[in-house]
Amino acid sequence: MAAQTEVKANPNMPNHLETATLDGKNKVLGFWLFLGAETVLFACLFGTYLALRNQTMGGPDGQELFDLKLVAAATAILLTSSLTSVLAMMKMNQLNYKAMQLWLGITVLLGASFLGLEIYEFIHYVHEGHTFMSSAFGSSFYALVGTHGAHVTFGIIWISTLMIQAAKRGITKETAPKLFVSSLYWHFIDVVWVFIFSLVYLLGKVG
Amino acid sequence: MAQQPNTSNHAPSGSSESATKHVLSFLLMIALTVVAFALVMYDIVPTNMILPLILVLATIQVFLQLFTFMHLNQKGTAFYTIFMVTGILIAVVSAVGIILM
Amino acid sequence: MGTLIVLIVFALFITAILTGGYNKEAIEKFKKSKAWDWLTTVDHKKIGIMYFISGFFFFLIGGIEAIFMRMQLIVPHNDLFVGDTFNQLLTMHGTTMIFLAAMPLLFGLMNAVIPLQIGARDVAFPFLNALGFWLFTAGGLLLNLSWIFGGAPDAGWTSYTTLALNDYSPGPGIDYYVLGLQISGIGTLIGGLNFIVTVINMRAPGMTFLRMPMFTWTSFIASALILFAFPALTVGLLLLMFDRLFGANFFDHAMGGSSVIWEHLFWIFGHPEVYIVILPAFGIMSEVISTFSKKRLFGYTSMVFATVVIGFLGFMVWVHHMFTVGLGPWSNSVFAVATMTIAVPTGIKVFNWLFTMWGGQIRFKTAMLFAVGFIPTFVMGGMTGVMLALPPADFQYQDSYFVVAHFHYVLVGGTVMGIFAGAYYWWPKMFGKMLNETLGKIHFWTFLIGFHLTFFPQHFLGLFGMPRRVFTYQANVGLEQLNMLSTIGTIGMVIGTLAFVFNIVITFKKGAKAPADPWDGRTLEWSISSPAPEYNFAQLPLVRGYDAWFMEKQAGNKEMPAAEPLGSIHMPSPSFIPLLMSIGFFVSGFGFVARGDYSMGILGLIIVFIAMFMRSFDQDHGYHIEPHEIEEANKGVKA
Numbered sequence: 001m002a003a004q005t006e007v008k009a010n011p012n013m014p015n016h017l018e019t020a021t022l023d024g025k026n027k028v029l030g031f032w033l034f035l036g037a038e039t040v041l042f043a044c045l046f047g048t049y050l051a052l053r054n055q056t057m058g059g060p061d062g063q064e065l066f067d068l069k070l071v072a073a074a075t076a077i078l079l080t081s082s083l084t085s086v087l088a089m090m091k092m093n094q095l096n097y098k099a100m101q102l103w104l105g106i107t108v109l110l111g112a113s114f115l116g117l118e119i120y121e122f123i124h125y126v127h128e129g130h131t132f133m134s135s136a137f138g139s140s141f142y143a144l145v146g147t148h149g150a151h152v153t154f155g156i157i158w159i160s161t162l163m164i165q166a167a168k169r170g171i172t173k174e175t176a177p178k179l180f181v182s183s184l185y186w187h188f189i190d191v192v193w194v195f196i197f198s199l200v201y202l203l204g205k206v207g
Numbered sequence: 208m209a210q211q212p213n214t215s216n217h218a219p220s221g222s223s224e225s226a227t228k229h230v231l232s233f234l235l236m237i238a239l240t241v242v243a244f245a246l247v248m249y250d251i252v253p254t255n256m257i258l259p260l261i262l263v264l265a266t267i268q269v270f271l272q273l274f275t276f277m278h279l280n281q282k283g284t285a286f287y288t289i290f291m292v293t294g295i296l297i298a299v300v301s302a303v304g305i306i307l308m
Numbered sequence: 309m310g311t312l313i314v315l316i317v318f319a320l321f322i323t324a325i326l327t328g329g330y331n332k333e334a335i336e337k338f339k340k341s342k343a344w345d346w347l348t349t350v351d352h353k354k355i356g357i358m359y360f361i362s363g364f365f366f367f368l369i370g371g372i373e374a375i376f377m378r379m380q381l382i383v384p385h386n387d388l389f390v391g392d393t394f395n396q397l398l399t400m401h402g403t404t405m406i407f408l409a410a411m412p413l414l415f416g417l418m419n420a421v422i423p424l425q426i427g428a429r430d431v432a433f434p435f436l437n438a439l440g441f442w443l444f445t446a447g448g449l450l451l452n453l454s455w456i457f458g459g460a461p462d463a464g465w466t467s468y469t470t471l472a473l474n475d476y477s478p479g480p481g482i483d484y485y486v487l488g489l490q491i492s493g494i495g496t497l498i499g500g501l502n503f504i505v506t507v508i509n510m511r512a513p514g515m516t517f518l519r520m521p522m523f524t525w526t527s528f529i530a531s532a533l534i535l536f537a538f539p540a541l542t543v544g545l546l547l548l549m550f551d552r553l554f555g556a557n558f559f560d561h562a563m564g565g566s567s568v569i570w571e572h573l574f575w576i577f578g579h580p581e582v583y584i585v586i587l588p589a590f591g592i593m594s595e596v597i598s599t600f601s602k603k604r605l606f607g608y609t610s611m612v613f614a615t616v617v618i619g620f621l622g623f624m625v626w627v628h629h630m631f632t633v634g635l636g637p638w639s640n641s642v643f644a645v646a647t648m649t650i651a652v653p654t655g656i657k658v659f660n661w662l663f664t665m666w667g668g669q670i671r672f673k674t675a676m677l678f679a680v681g682f683i684p685t686f687v688m689g690g691m692t693g694v695m696l697a698l699p700p701a702d703f704q705y706q707d708s709y710f711v712v713a714h715f716h717y718v719l720v721g722g723t724v725m726g727i728f729a730g731a732y733y734w735w736p737k738m739f740g741k742m743l744n745e746t747l748g749k750i751h752f753w754t755f756l757i758g759f760h761l762t763f764f765p766q767h768f769l770g771l772f773g774m775p776r777r778v779f780t781y782q783a784n785v786g787l788e789q790l791n792m793l794s795t796i797g798t799i800g801m802v803i804g805t806l807a808f809v810f811n812i813v814i815t816f817k818k819g820a821k822a823p824a825d826p827w828d829g830r831t832l833e834w835s836i837s838s839p840a841p842e843y844n845f846a847q848l849p850l851v852r853g854y855d856a857w858f859m860e861k862q863a864g865n866k867e868m869p870a871a872e873p874l875g876s877i878h879m880p881s882p883s884f885i886p887l888l889m890s891i892g893f894f895v896s897g898f899g900f901v902a903r904g905d906y907s908m909g910i911l912g913l914i915i916v917f918i919a920m921f922m923r924s925f926d927q928d929h930g931y932h933i934e935p936h937e938i939e940e941a942n943k944g945v946k947a
Binding site for chain 1: 247254261262264265268273283297302308
Binding site: 286290293294297300301304305307308 | 504508532535536540566568569572573576623624626627635639
């Protein structure tokens with residue numbers, strides 16, 4: 001395996017491989033800035049949703065629609081994937097290639113199951129008459145939760161791509177920053193979900 | 208600062224971290240989530256108290272994510288923090304502005 | 309059928325790229341050509357020049373649209389451009405000037421100058437820099453193609469809903485607006501992010517934050533504004549696209565939506581946008597005034613502080629564009645006070661410029677003329693700004709020509725004059741030739757006089773009750789003379805701009821070769837040859853204070869002290885992926901504008917994703933420039 005030889009060849013690897021080069025530092029800083037921009041983006045979507053969430057136009061409202069058990073399951077899955085993602089990064093910095101790939105794989109699987117739950121949920125809602133076009137509530141709900149879902153989808157594809165790269169090239173100064181920022185992205189998705197379950201589902205259930 | 212252009216402000220902290228810390232903060236997050244769900248599912252507090260409470264719980268959880276999983280607690284992350292805090296501030300002002308219409 | 313042709317062309321295009329071409333020789337020849345070099349470049353200096361050229365091109369288009377509008381308004385009841393045509397002209401004029409002229413012209417200067425000013429060999433993300441440029445160009449082209457295919461957007465540059473929804477704007481115009489701005493907005497966001505990281509991580513040894521030149525500082529803050537403001541526009545455009553193309557109901561009142569949300573989203577972006585285009589202009593003025601007064605910038609630290617405060621307050625004032633919406637006295641009062649507060653840091657800046665000139669050895673080169681002309685013009689725009697910030701007064705001024713006069717004083721008097729000053733100042737560094745000073749002075753005087761003649765009367769037109777955005781006006785209500793005067797004024801601006809174009813042409817043909825330091829400059833970019841070599845600095849400079857280059861000259865040094873020995877320099881390799889990705893976005897945008905059949909839109913997105921994968925798997929090791937090559941190049945310059 002390329003990874004193992006890499007580890008043996010460089011016994012003096014720095015503790016934080018992701019910021020070991022200037023390129024890596026740039027990447028991590030740039031990605032944090034991107035997350036700052038994403039914060040504003042989601043804030044605008046949250047603002048729109050919260051402003052329009054009572055405009056159901058006679059359709060079902062959140063209290064009738066939302067199933068908290070399903071949301072709790074989705075939340076547990078996504079929170080766990082955040083943990084596995086950080087564990088993968090820890091293993092990466094220990095240059096433990098196999099354990100890193102294992103944790104990354106679990107992260108991707110958890111992400112995919114979260115996505116599955118979300119798709120199931122959306123299909124269920126559409127059958128209940130809560131669609132993107134049915135009301136302002138519907139539009140803003142799917143815009144917010146759907147944008148988050150799109151982020152999850154992108155994250156799954158991205159991390160899978162990086163797993164292939166890591167398999168080809170091992171843990172190097174080039175792959176480490178990429179893996180690290182993808183993990184930051186994954187945590188950020190989780191952060192957004194925390195607000196979605198609080199402000200969309202829990203608040204929706206309260207009325 | 209010698210050979211590379213200004214790298215000193217992002218010196219890696221060098222401390223290797225333990226899985227225990229991450230698992231602990233993960234358990235704390237789960238606990239916060241459970242509390243938030245319980246507040247809504249069982250009538251523990253009056254309805255008008257629920258929104259502020261779940262907002263506080265969510266905020267604590269986000270800071271846990273930022274400072275443990277995303278490592279904002281480490282040295283050399285000053286710029287990340289400055290931009291993240293600015294972003295959050297602008298985000299809150301914008302969201303509140305839209306909601307209040 | 310059209311979709312099919314496009315599909316085939318792009319399939320061929322992709323296979324050609326992936327297989328290395330059908331005709332190897334022709335491809336090889338093309339790959340060695342200058343055009344391919346420019347299309348694939350990741351060099352910040354070349355990207356800066358491309359930004360500047362395309363920005364100037366769009367500036368001319370926007371200018372022509374403005375002239376058409378003034379021609380229509382020269383006499384009452386004119387019938388040259390009426391109704392929809394006039395609406396399209398005014399919408400495209402505003403949109404083009406803000407998004408496709410002011411921002412790229414500034415981005416051009418920022419790209420060309422910032423890395424040199426901080427003593428860096430390149431920007432932090434050369435690839436993303438190229439991507440940002442091509443996305444902007446793709447978006448700009450898409451937006452302007454609306455003139456030919458289906459009609460331009462006509463709901464104003466603010467594109468307020470419900471006017472911009474399907475019911476009231478049925479044609480594809482607003483779709484072009486939404487998708488064109490979305491694509492170029494992504495490019496701008498990427499560009500802004502790149503500059504922030506560049507300034508934070510790429511500064512030369514000794515270049516602390518409080519030694520950074522003012523232009524770098526203001527661009528840094530403007531980039532931060534881009535970073536946080538553009539996501540709001542992205543969301544707004546996304547929601548408007550959903551409403552128009554996919555039947556969503558964000559802004560449709562009948563289905564529970566609210567048009568005020570669009571106004572919020574637009575102005576949460578739109579107000580910082582104003583500072584995004586004015587702050588770099590402030591920076592240019594600071595550099596120019598300091599250089600041509602031969603004095604250190606007065607109150608440098610307070611300038612930095614003022615810039616940061618303006619940037620921050622810029623986010624807290626967006627509701628002053630919405631005073632008449634009816635958000636209530638509380639909201640209006642808070643935002644009015646916040647708005648007026650911005651006058652304080654701006655005032656600090658104006659006084660600092662005046663004190664910099666005070667007692668200095670002033671040389672009135674063209675760049676300095678623009679800077680000096682800028683100060684009173686911009687102050688007038690600022691004064692009317694404070695007037696507009698008062699909600700009760702704003703109810704009187706709103707949607708009148710008073711507002712038009714105000715923002716043209718700020719945007720032309722501030723941003724455009726700043727861009728011209730910057731162009732004359734940095735032209736030698738960007739192109740290696742000196743612009744003609746006589747033509748420059750003709751440019752300045754005709755432009756300045758023409759500008760004031762055009763826009764000063766508009767204050768009074770507004771106070772006399774002439775509404776903006778309306779294509780005609782009544783006779784015998786006292787609007788004729790001032791409108792006539794205003795239209796005559798545009799002749800001055802046209803002559804000025806033509807003088808600039810002529811100046812550029814003759815400079816390229818037979819301009820004098822620029823020395824490395826033509827203006828007795830103060831900052832690092834003047835310590836290297838004109839134009840800057842590919843690698844910028846053979847050895848990274850060691851910065852020992854503010855106005856680093858001037859300090860060394862005062863100390864009798866001919867060169868900056870080096871912070872490293874001469875060694876081989878790593879350069880990023882050129883890449884066609886930014887262009888490919890932008891083409892993907894362009895195709896996708898065009899596909900979504902052509903409603904009904906989304907195959908082309910999806911095809912475009914597939915191209916984008918293929919390009920992203922190519923980039924992700926691409927191992928770019930770049931290439932190296934060896935010390936002996938650098939020495940040879942240096943000899944060439946000196947000989």
